[in-house]
Amino acid sequence: MKIGFIGTGKVGFTIADSLQKQGHTIILGFRDKDSASLKEAVEKNPLFASAPMREMVGMADLIVLATPFQANQGILQGLAFGGKTLVDCTNPVGPGITHGLKSERSGAEAVQEWAPDARVVKAFNIYGFENLGGGEFPGYTIKPLMLIAGDDPEAKEQVAVLLGEMGFFAKDTGGLNQALHLEHMTLLWVRMVRANGHHPNFVWAYLER
Numbered sequence: 001m002k003i004g005f006i007g008t009g010k011v012g013f014t015i016a017d018s019l020q021k022q023g024h025t026i027i028l029g030f031r032d033k034d035s036a037s038l039k040e041a042v043e044k045n046p047l048f049a050s051a052p053m054r055e056m057v058g059m060a061d062l063i064v065l066a067t068p069f070q071a072n073q074g075i076l077q078g079l080a081f082g083g084k085t086l087v088d089c090t091n092p093v094g095p096g097i098t099h100g101l102k103s104e105r106s107g108a109e110a111v112q113e114w115a116p117d118a119r120v121v122k123a124f125n126i127y128g129f130e131n132l133g134g135g136e137f138p139g140y141t142i143k144p145l146m147l148i149a150g151d152d153p154e155a156k157e158q159v160a161v162l163l164g165e166m167g168f169f170a171k172d173t174g175g176l177n178q179a180l181h182l183e184h185m186t187l188l189w190v191r192m193v194r195a196n197g198h199h200p201n202f203v204w205a206y207l208e209r
């Protein structure tokens, strides 16, 4: 699959690198070809292709959004997605590690409003970037959990397949309005790790009986 990236920093690079190693073609979208994060990403993985943002969106089968939340509206309003899946990894974070939209609605629903012709799926947002490449957790027989949310079942299935390839157990939590609660899970993880000093290489698990 051709997977495009908007944002190639810590989150974008980690996901792109993992998906490239699964055999996918990665196209990093740029607004400025001299961007430090773009150069660093291509240096670390020379198999990445890159293209101006609009061209990348036209070429990719699925697009991953990994930019600061406050930049999203400006970025998305200039792009035409034509019904493609847009994976929202972004988190609106407010002062004191609170929800940046005052918990009134999710950032993902705002993303859907700013990109009405995309099929938005929330994913890759409930942990720090350290855990977003998937992989194995030695000593455990269960897989790291990735919770997803979205209104389009086909788009969620596309994302679940990619997550499975990366080594995650993908769990569909429901419609895009569930993303608010996934964004709250982020705040819990971030407070534990970035504020309280918990080790960053831990993830949630799903056990059912």
Ligand SMILES: NC(=O)c1ccc[n+]([C@@H]2O[C@H](COP(=O)([O-])OP(=O)(O)OC[C@H]3O[C@@H](n4cnc5c(N)ncnc54)[C@H](OP(=O)(O)O)[C@@H]3O)[C@@H](O)[C@H]2O)c1
Pocket: 006, 007, 008, 009, 010, 011, 012, 031, 032, 035, 036, 037, 038, 066, 067, 068, 069, 071, 074, 075, 089, 090, 091, 092, 093, 124, 125, 126, 127, 128, 129, 130
């Ligand atoms: N860091 C984490 O552990 C983590 C985990 C889960 C989710 N998230 C969320 O994921 C998102 C990205 O976080 P990050 O840590 O990867 O950030 P980051 O390392 O600072 O990278 C941000 C990326 O967005 C690009 N960007 C910024 N403003 C832009 C604009 N106006 N137009 C186009 N590109 C723009 C930057 O490009 P330039 O280099 O050109 O500025 C860079 O490639 C955030 O919403 C964050 O809340 C973060």
